[in-house]
Amino acid sequence: MNRRSLLRLLVAMGLGVQGLGQVRASDWGGKKTVPERVIVIGAGLAGLAAARELQDQAYEVVVLEGRDRIGGRLWTSTKWADIPLDMGASWIHGMDGNPLTELAEAAKAKLIETSYDSNQIYDVDGRELSDEKEKRLDRLRDQFQRAIEVAQDAEKDTSLRQVMDRFQSRVGADEEVTQMLNFIASSNLEQEYAGSVEKMSAQWFDSAEEFDGDDGLFANGYQQIVKFLARDLTIKTSQIVQRVDWEQDQVRVNTGTEEYIADRVIVTLPLGVLKAGRVAFSPPLPKTISQAIDGLDMGVLNKCYLRFPKVFWPDDVDWLECITAKHGEWVEWVSFARALNVPVLLGFNAADRGREIEAWSDQEIVGSAMATLRHLFGPNIPEPTSYQLTRWASDPFALGAYSYNPVGANPKLRRQLAKPVAGKLYFAGEATDQEYFGTAHGAYLSGLRAVEEITSD
Numbered sequence: 001m002n003r004r005s006l007l008r009l010l011v012a013m014g015l016g017v018q019g020l021g022q023v024r025a026s027d028w029g030g031k032k033t034v035p036e037r038v039i040v041i042g043a044g045l046a047g048l049a050a051a052r053e054l055q056d057q058a059y060e061v062v063v064l065e066g067r068d069r070i071g072g073r074l075w076t077s078t079k080w081a082d083i084p085l086d087m088g089a090s091w092i093h094g095m096d097g098n099p100l101t102e103l104a105e106a107a108k109a110k111l112i113e114t115s116y117d118s119n120q121i122y123d124v125d126g127r128e129l130s131d132e133k134e135k136r137l138d139r140l141r142d143q144f145q146r147a148i149e150v151a152q153d154a155e156k157d158t159s160l161r162q163v164m165d166r167f168q169s170r171v172g173a174d175e176e177v178t179q180m181l182n183f184i185a186s187s188n189l190e191q192e193y194a195g196s197v198e199k200m201s202a203q204w205f206d207s208a209e210e211f212d213g214d215d216g217l218f219a220n221g222y223q224q225i226v227k228f229l230a231r232d233l234t235i236k237t238s239q240i241v242q243r244v245d246w247e248q249d250q251v252r253v254n255t256g257t258e259e260y261i262a263d264r265v266i267v268t269l270p271l272g273v274l275k276a277g278r279v280a281f282s283p284p285l286p287k288t289i290s291q292a293i294d295g296l297d298m299g300v301l302n303k304c305y306l307r308f309p310k311v312f313w314p315d316d317v318d319w320l321e322c323i324t325a326k327h328g329e330w331v332e333w334v335s336f337a338r339a340l341n342v343p344v345l346l347g348f349n350a351a352d353r354g355r356e357i358e359a360w361s362d363q364e365i366v367g368s369a370m371a372t373l374r375h376l377f378g379p380n381i382p383e384p385t386s387y388q389l390t391r392w393a394s395d396p397f398a399l400g401a402y403s404y405n406p407v408g409a410n411p412k413l414r415r416q417l418a419k420p421v422a423g424k425l426y427f428a429g430e431a432t433d434q435e436y437f438g439t440a441h442g443a444y445l446s447g448l449r450a451v452e453e454i455t456s457d
């Protein structure tokens, strides 16, 4: 067992950290005397999962949501009436044993399997990557992976960029290797974890667990899950929580226009919102929690959907990937031609590049995406008939896409963030889930964990 595996085991065993085992709803023991009143702040997946479970156990629950819609980072746009599209999460990552697979079944939501292996990679010159170069790319990926593993066993944490730089100077990287490495960094690291390689912890960036199996794409959008969980819950939208007062016996939650009072509160505010101090806690949150908020970070992933009159790209693969001259520029595309039989491409921008383009106009973003597509498929491809895009870092109710581990962070911080306070405040949301942070299933499981904490308190 290497040093990192040992650390992970110790953390999992709760040794040297404030322990809190990952408990599923099915493990619940004795119930409390109900009804107690619980306020859930946030109607994203974590909040809805928690509210649903509490209400099913006869608690009185009110969900307070700042936006005028529910779902949070699950958000299915119906702008194109014939093609519902997810602006936040789209997939169940790893369908085998994933609690969301069962939930999707209960909600009668159709899932379509997609695979990262169903891909076409393009070279910097816009042509399909040759077999020989693809082998070189795979070799480089393996070598770089080994360099990361070495860094994970080191005493001191470093950024993934530092590992890359060391690796580059060791292999004497020429322009081609540098471009390939940038591609690997962008597609395998930044697009997946949403943090930039400059900041992500080499030791802990990949500390989350994964479910096995292919990814499941919601044919009619993730909103089916949202609606299913939200049925007959009391949800008050456009209630922007400003202050949580937990000094007295009962907790008071102030939204500027209303005050809500309850025995306990589940806070599912995104890490970005907590970091920005958008909600005041009185008394302030304990130091362990504020340290965790400061120590973790929120990444960026933005989507740009382009709808065309016809498909002009390979229609038999799910992913189109580009080795680009500039780091992170339109590296990853999803084609919906095979999965949904529609002429729609989805381009991603992650991390620093994802943040940078949020300042651009819609026309600039679409223009830049089209320049990449013309580079790949020629000057005569049609203009998009419509587009839809996101700016998650500027969204005041998210302030980022999902959390990641920057240099200096480790899994202990997520346990700290999730630790209940004084039997009154409970914390859920993807960032609080040590095992599956950054994902929809992590958010869902964190909501169930917070309920378990309340019911067993």
Ligand SMILES: Cc1cc2nc3c(=O)[nH]c(=O)nc-3n(C[C@H](O)[C@H](O)[C@H](O)COP(=O)(O)OP(=O)(O)OC[C@H]3O[C@@H](n4cnc5c(N)ncnc54)[C@H](O)[C@@H]3O)c2cc1C
Pocket (backbone or CB within 6 Å): 041, 042, 043, 044, 045, 046, 047, 064, 065, 066, 067, 070, 071, 072, 073, 074, 087, 088, 089, 090, 091, 092, 093, 239, 240, 241, 242, 268, 269, 270, 273, 278, 279, 301, 302, 303, 392, 396, 397, 398, 400, 401, 402, 428, 429, 430, 431, 438, 439, 440, 441, 443
């Ligand atoms: C572009 C993108 C792609 C993604 N892709 C995937 C994917 O394919 N698969 C996957 O598993 N995961 C994916 N994720 C991650 C996944 O969407 C999130 O981890 C998950 O939805 C988070 O749920 P949550 O309940 O923790 O937070 P949220 O959904 O953000 O819920 C928090 C709620 O709190 C509300 N709120 C904020 N401030 C206030 C306030 N002051 N007062 C009241 N309410 C407030 C928000 O409006 C929101 O509704 C993706 C995320 C993004 C952004």
